[in-house]
Amino acid sequence: MKRSPKDTAESSRRISRRGLLVGGIQLAFIGVLGLRMRQLQVKEADQYRLLAEENRINIRLLPPPRGLIYDRNGITVADNTQNYRIVMVREDAGDVDEVIARLQKLVYLEPADLERARKEIKRRSPFVPVTITDRITWEEFSRVAVNSPALPGITPEVGLSRYYPQYEDYAHIVGYVGPVSDYDLSRIDDQDPLLQIPKFQIGKSGIETKMEKVLRGSAGAKQIEVNAVGRVMRELGRREGDPGENLQLSIDSRLQNYVQARLGEESAAAVVLDTRTGDILAAGSTPSFDPNKFVRGISVKDYAELTGNKYRPLANKSVQGTYPPGSTFKMVVALAALEEGAVKPGETVYCPGYMELGDRRFHCWKRGGHGQVDLNKSLQQSCDVYYYDLSLRIGVDKIAEMARRLGLGTRFDVEMSAVAEGLIPTRAWKQEVRGQAWLKGDTLNASIGQGFVLASPLQLAVMTARLATGKEVVPRLIKAINDVEQPIKGGGDLGFSPSFLREVQEGMYNVSNSRRGTAYSMRIVEDAFRMAGKTGTSQVRNITAAERARGVVRNADLPWERRDHALFVSYAPYDDPRIAVSVVVEHGGGGSTAAAPIARDIVLQALYEGTPPLTAYPQKDRPRIESQQKKLVLRDFDNFGKGKTRA
Known part of the structure; x- marks a missing residue:
């Protein structure tokens, strides 16, 4: 059947409109791809180049502040205080013994702490930071920071440590925290990655352990760039964790x-x-x-005095x-x-x-x-x-x-x-x-x-x-x-x-x-x-x-x-x-x-x-x-x- 000129003209117009629509969609898609490629190749080139070099990027967990504990009138019962410490990452340190020897020239390390740290370094994954010593002074912290180029894998950090300002008054009620141990990991069914951080503090007795998950909070993380000798060059990104929840007790x-x-x-x-x-x-x-x-x-002496006391403190x-x-x-x-x-x-x-x-x-x-x-x-x-x-x-x-x-x-x-x-x-x-x-x-x-x-x-x-x-x-x-x-x-x-x-x-x-x-x-x-x-x-x-x-x-x-x-x-x-x-x-x-x-x-x-x-x-x-x-x-x-x- 022969089509009329009118039908032919109408068909041509429909085809032209469809072609224009498809072509427009294609152009828009190409434009979006081009913009994204420009963003990746120009604006974010440095970040992705660093990410591609996995040996130069570290991801480290950020422990959250532990929740505080108050009495019924708002008086502090359990607080957090600043704690200056030195940590080491084995894979960044290279020769661990050599680095520790250099560190000892700057900071006095207790033999017991040093022995514990060496054992911890050997048993932990090479990328996990291990605390060498903590509760150091500001002067010691500064000396280590200034000499960090000569101390690969060593990082001075500022953390938080638990403090009980009322001492004996609340010992049996609030209890206390301590570093997470292998025994703790074996008896609790908790996959929180925070527990893998050496010397991370968890509740050991009293309210501190009964309300552990409420007080602990959730971890944050930071991305850091390190150079070939493990020195931290810069922080690439940070996500803060959620602090633990605060408790108010009924105690006066x-x-x-x-x-x-x-x-x-x-x-x-x-x-x-x-x-x-x-x-x-x-x-x-x-x-x-x-x-x-x-x-x-x-x-050991203080603990023996407590366990040997017939009044059972x-x-x-x-x-x-x-x-x-x-x-x-x-x-x-x-x-x-x-x-x-x-x-x-x-x-x-x-x-x-x-x-x-x-x-x-x-x-x-x-x-x-x-x-x-x-x-x-x-x-x-x-x-x-x-x-x-x-x-x-x-x-x-x-x-x-x-x-x-x-x-x-x-x-x-x-x-x-x-x-x-x-x-x-x-x-x-x-x-x-x-x-x-x-x-x-x-x-x-x-x-x-x-x-x-x-x-x-x-x-x-x-x-x-x-x-x-x-x-x-x-x-x-x-x-x-x-x-x-x-x-x-x-x-x-x-x-x-x-x-x-x-x-x-x-x-x-x-x-x-x-x-x-x-x-x-x-x-x-x-x-x-x-x-x-x-x-x-x-x-x-x-x-x-x-x-x-x-x-x-x-x-x-x-x-x-x-x-x-x-x-x-x-x-x-x-x-x-x-x-x-x-x-x-x-x-x-x-x-x-x-x-x-x-x-x-x-x-x-x-x-x-x-x-x-x-x-x-x-x-x-x-x-x-x-x-x-x-x-x-x-x-x-x-x-x-x-x-x-x-x-």
Whole structure:
């Protein structure tokens, strides 16, 4: 079919338009390629020429600043300080021994450091920087920098190192960092390349290890050009890493410092809780240690002194130590019996000074007995026989159930090392663990916090806070992360009968405020801050019948490790509980004489938010307290850290 001239003309126009469109696209594409080629060949020619010569370009990781740690008021607890160091890259150094010999003419190198560095150089990849020495002076740093042309592979660097400005106060809470070791790499499943950097610091204990990934941050990197002898010529590019996140603790540094000072040279622990939020305001453990020594690399002598000390300064007794709670456990048994209907508040039990079970006598601490005793008097005077009787009525499993409701036998999720679960025994537990049947004698021992029962100072503080409020108080240590408030856990009602709870609370009040109370001499006389509490003394040895017949040996006449543990738990103010305190003095003797005075002083320090007036103490005690206050060495937080505090 013959096409008309009109159709032919239209077809030609279509072909021309398509040709122009395709041609335009081709020209645009060629233009873009040309511009990119010009950029690569002219503007970026030097960079890509260097990148092509791989032996002249190094990529080095940049460790990020570790997150800082503050207390609840913004006072610095863990800081970063400048650290001048010298590093070597083996592949750039050539003759390592020759370079080190030159370096030794400029900087003194400790033989131990040098030996460690040589081993590290041999075992690490040739391109990985190895720290030869650190913590050098500015003058030494400058000498090395000036002579760098003669020191191939050697680079003076400025890094950051951890520093704990409050020394012993936070050693057990915050812990410390140290260089990553082969053991660390073997036990943690972490592929972070930062861990391959020699002497990179990671958390070893306490919050530093529990919050390691939060505090560590992520690595940056830099590209550097080196010449034929390994000297750094220039930096080609840098990508900064992300710094670690900052933590704010629930701890009050002023109170923490006071607690540590007040515990003094004792082998002891104390915990202070805010009963409204569960915040741990202080967690003291003595004796303590300087965590900065571990950051720098503790000497064999210093470490031997710590491990050889019978008071165990490395152990965090506030959460790790577990002790028979002694008579501080009696509130658990009392509340369990009331809730089960096994006893009425005014019902009495006769105490002749012992209870006979089979052919054995279970003694009360008061040899002559307490006579007729009701619940209030049993707590006030700490009668053992009353609790022997109650325990047989309800059995150990009901006691264990109440103990767990009050927080005992629970491993709380707080960011400290080796937090203990304690032990609340049951019939099933003994059969499973010991392969033995539960005995009535076991129940009697458990009723006064002896036998198999174990609790930590933290758990005892939680128990006391729950008794004070009837609420599920849960301890919190991290208050905020990067200024983001962390949730308060628990807080729900525990479901206790208010009248039964009040009976127990009144008994605890009379312990400290009734003339016949076991802690009356350690009372608070300021009406607004009246304290409720309970003394406890737990035996660590068996007293034989023969010893009882001739007279029980006084604690003061026994070797230290055979003396009783002293305990005291308390909350205040009685009418409006704000804080709960637990104190354990290892082998301290009686709870009323060794632990109660410490707890009373801590309560007042916390409530007054500083040194309390002497009028808060009993009249006859004021001269001793005044002398004690003068002797305590406390940190000056008003001028602390020369500006290293955060608003």
